[in-house]
Amino acid sequence: xxxxxxxRERLLASFVELLHxxxxxxxxxxxARHIEAxxxxxxxxxxxxxxxxxxxxxxxxxIARLDGGLDAPALLLCAxxxxxxxxxxxxxxxxxxxxxxxxxxxxxxxxxxxxxxILEVVHALTEQGVPYPPLELVFTVAEEVGVMGSMALDxxxxxxxxxxxxxxxxxxxxxxxxxxxxxxxEVTIHGKAAHAGMAPEQGISAITVAARAIAGMRQGRIDEExxxxxxxxxxxxxxxxxxxxxxxxxxARSRDPRKLEEQVAHMVACFExxxxxxxxxxxxxxLDVYPAFNLADDAPAVLAARVAATSLGIxxxxxxxGGGSDANFLNARGIPTxxxxxxxxxxxxxxxxxxxxxxxxxxxxxxxIVRQAAHT
Ligand SMILES: [Zn+2]
Numbered sequence: 369x370x371x372x373x374x375x376r377e378r379l380l381a382s383f384v385e386l387l388h389x390x391x392x393x394x395x396x397x398x399x400a401r402h403i404e405a406x407x408x409x410x411x412x413x414x415x416x417x418x419x420x421x422x423x424x425x426x427x428x429x430x431i432a433r434l435d436g437g438l439d440a441p442a443l444l445l446c447a448x449x450x451x452x453x454x455x456x457x458x459x460x461x462x463x464x465x466x467x468x469x470x471x472x473x474x475x476x477x478x479x480x481x482x483x484x485x486i487l488e489v490v491h492a493l494t495e496q497g498v499p500y501p502p503l504e505l506v507f508t509v510a511e512e513v514g515v516m517g518s519m520a521l522d523x524x525x526x527x528x529x530x531x532x533x534x535x536x537x538x539x540x541x542x543x544x545x546x547x548x549x550x551x552x553x554e555v556t557i558h559g560k561a562a563h564a565g566m567a568p569e570q571g572i573s574a575i576t577v578a579a580r581a582i583a584g585m586r587q588g589r590i591d592e593e594x595x596x597x598x599x600x601x602x603x604x605x606x607x608x609x610x611x612x613x614x615x616x617x618x619x620a621r622s623r624d625p626r627k628l629e630e631q632v633a634h635m636v637a638c639f640e641x642x643x644x645x646x647x648x649x650x651x652x653x654x655l656d657v658y659p660a661f662n663l664a665d666d667a668p669a670v671l672a673a674r675v676a677a678t679s680l681g682i683x684x685x686x687x688x689x690g691g692g693s694d695a696n697f698l699n700a701r702g703i704p705t706x707x708x709x710x711x712x713x714x715x716x717x718x719x720x721x722x723x724x725x726x727x728x729x730x731x732x733x734x735x736x737i738v739r740q741a742a743h744t
Contacts, residue, residue, distance in 0.1 A: 372735045373492035376728050383484035383727060387467070387476050390456055393513040394425035396449040399483075403449075403507060406487055407432045410494050412505070417522035423510055429517050430507040431526070434490065437499035440742035444504040444528035444703055445489070445734065446518075446694050447482030447535060448511030452716050467722045477722035478715035482534035483507065485710070485731040492735055501742050504528045508694050511535075515658050518697035530669035531705030532737055533695045540729040542709035543673045546688035547696055548593065548621035549660035551632050555639050557581075557603075558649040561612035571610025572648050575603055578614045581642035581650075585635055594622035595690060596631050623660050623688060658692040661699035669706045676736035680729065708733065 391399035404414050412432040420428040430449070452474060459470035469475045486505060493500050504526050508517035536544055557578050562571030578601065587596045596619070603614030618635060622628035636652050643650035663670055665686055677684035689707065698705040711726025 372732045373496050374488055374728060374731045374735055375492065378491060379484060379488040379728060379731050380724060382487055383467070383480060383722070384460065386480040386484055387458060387460060391449055391451065392453050392455060393450040393510045394423065396509045397426035399449050400427045400430050400507070403430060403483065403487065407490065407505070410434075410490050412490070417520070419509060419517050419520035419522070422520040423516045425509050427509060429509055429521050432505040434503045434505075436493070436502045438501050438742055440501035441529035442502035442504050442527050443738060443741055444506060444526065444531035444698065444705065445486045446506040446508065446531060446533045446698065446705070447486055448479045448508045448517065448694060449483070450510055450512050451476040451478065451480070452512045465724050467724070469718060469720065471718050474716065474718055475720040475722060477710070477712035477720055478537070479511070479535045479710070481710040481712050481722055481727055481730060485534055485727065485734050488731045489735045489738060493738065498739070500738050503738065506694075511694055515692050515694060515697060518694040519658070521697060521701070523701050526703065528703050530672065530741070531695070531698045531703045532669065532673065532708055532734065533693060533698070533705060534708045534710045534730055534734060535693055536689070536707050536709045537712050537715050538709040540709055540711050540726050540733055541677050541682040542685045542687050543670055544689050544695070544707035544709070545663040545665070545667070545670055545686045546623050547661055547692060547707070548623045548690060549625060549628055550619055550621045550657040550692050551628060552655045552657050553616075553618045553632065553635055554653040554655065555616040555618070556651040557614045557616070557639070557643065558651065559610065559612050559646070562610045564608045564610055568610060572646055573610045574614040574648060575611045577642050577646050577648040578603070578616055580646070581638045584642070585638045586631070590631055591627070593624055593688070594620070594627045594631055596620040596635065619657070621690065623662060625660060658696040659700040661696055661705070663699075663704055663706060667704055669704045672737050672741045673706055673708060676733055676740055679736050679740065680732055682729070682733070
């Protein structure tokens with residue numbers, strides 16, 4: 369047992385058990401029941417919100433509360449229940465102090481590492497019988513398919529002054545304080561069908577219109593905090609028909625709302641101009657996917673994570689990410705929240721790995737955040 373009370377063997381066993389529970393996005397029922405049983409046993413009050421119904425999933429977000437016995441502001445710990453695919457019939461390899469799959473499935477450490485670490489912190493605190501601040505635990509569904517669970521999160525009753533989301537690759541000690549907003553574009557180009565051999569002059573090729581729009585568009589890395597991508601294109605029926613319809617999906621992200629607005633306006637303008645020049649029509653929908661967040665280096669959540677890392681002998685770093693996660697919505701709901709690196713590598717790939725030592729360190733980091741937060 370370590371100085372923090374984290375029980376290494378229990379943590380690793382619990383992690384392995386979680387890895388073997390198949391629970392992909394919207395199919396989180398089995399892992400939710402597993403966690404609910406553990407937390408109930410440990411004295412937490414547990415509920416599900418109705419996000420499951422809202423997004424067509426098996427269960428909603430799992431929300432648990434522990435009183436902790438310390439008169440201090442509540443802390444929120446959050447991890448997601450779902451993994452990407454494939455995970456079915458995981459064959460676990462454990463070698464050189466790390467966990468991996470046999471290469472035919474992903475491992476699922478993203479985010480079973482976060483889930484296991486949070487559960488171990490509750491185990492350790494309960495076992496020690498020490499007072500700690502009220503804990504609000506949020507285990508979200510459908511994070512991997514557009515952060516849908518936390519988008520639909522029912523925050524009724526959540527009072528946390530700050531939040532921590534162990535859900536990022538890289539060695540333990542990185543605190544992610546900034547993440548972009550994302551908007552999605554759905555575009556349908558309406559051209560005009562005609563026989564390609566007999567009467568091509570009567571047609572307007574939606575494919576050519578799309579090509580013209582996209583060729584003139586700024587994409588990829590726009591600047592240090594802004595990116596854009598056209599990721600999907602469908603259209604056309606046969607080589608002898610001038611294509612009358614093309615559907616296109618794209619996205620833009622930025623940590624600066626003004627730059628995001630500018631980039632999306634530019635993308636929309638490219639489609640509109642190409643349609644205008646060719647006599648086609650562009651039907652464009654812009655959707656908000658998630659909002660940005662940007663916490664100062666002296667924000668309480670950042671300070672709490674820094675102090676705890678330093679106590680563990682880890683040099684804390686702050687960083688920005690180019691991706692969206694549960695932290696985007698928790699911040700938007702008024703709970704200043706950081707993401708913590710969790711020691712896994714190659715997430716979303718079949719060579720995903722989780723270092724054992726890093727998992728222990730993650731649990732110790734969270735434990736110290738909880739124990740020390742009342743004093744920072
Ligand atoms: Zn994740």
